[in-house]
Amino acid sequence: MSPFYDGSSRRTVLAFALTLVACVSLIVLLKLPGLIISMVIAIAAWLMVSAQPQSREHAALRTSIELSAEDLRDIMAQFQDFETSTDIDAIADRTLHRPALLDLETTDPDIEAFHFQYASAHRFLRRLPTRMSNPVLNTHQLEQLLAVTDQRAAELQESWLAARRAAFRLGPGYRNE
Template sequence: MGELQVQEIEAIDDYDSSGIAWPWVAIAGACLLLVALLQIEGAALSCLILVASFLLSRYHPYSQETAALKASIVLSREDIEDTLRKYEDFLYKNDTESIADRTLHRPALADENCTDPDISSFHFLASTSRRFVPRLNDRLSRNLSIQQLESLLKLTDVRALELKEAWLQARQSAQRLGKNYQAS
């Protein structure tokens, strides 16, 4: 499940590559026609058209929709980071409540080799989420289309929800296993 999402985030980069060739072919054809009909003047006009087309193809306006989508993705990313932070606090925080939680109430949750399906599922999702967040940050730093941002938001929302649910389920399972849990 997590590896599929990592592949999906990689696929977002390739999204725009499919329909981009035809406008450039049409522009090149028009430029060739101008050169054939007007020769030197056509070549000058063609150069201007090509430069303008290139610059326009690189310009993506920063719209309110883009800003809203990026903000939503950041919120979902923060949900992922919050769940990972809760797990890190569970593992490493030194206050008495955290120590009691990890040693008396839920020792199985701290065991990376636990065979309980809920706990091992959470460990897997936590591991893939740690790799997902930097990739997500890398994608957000790029100039993405609205459709790419929507795909990224959907992917990030699903990841955040799965991780949160797995965290809650793993905590319940570890509580059920109790303090007499033995690593097998």
């Protein structure tokens, strides 16, 4: 069972089933007046389900999730810029000041943690559009997804800063120690 599941689709099916049973019972018992009452009930039920009063809230939550995902992408872009930029300052930073930050086999826990968080964030961002494209996500599920996205962005930012400090502390001669 998914951590984002809360059974709202089952409740909707149950509500429709009970409405259908009530409408059929009214038609059988009251004939023409039952048919008219059933039509009113069916229209009211359809309007209640399709109205989606939470659509603004859902749109706001989806926007917040996208903004948090953008924060993740920004942090990842900082590392990619550090890794591949041809700017003189970036080259000096990665060769003279923080070469350990590019070493995937370093034993420094902060740098290892950053590379783990970076890979995890990359996988998360690859799966996020699929989760967001689900049209039946309810408010609770979107809030959970926002919390997870915010947490990942904060952890990656913290890890990036700690890894940069650790790589600077190790300096260019970190392999000789």
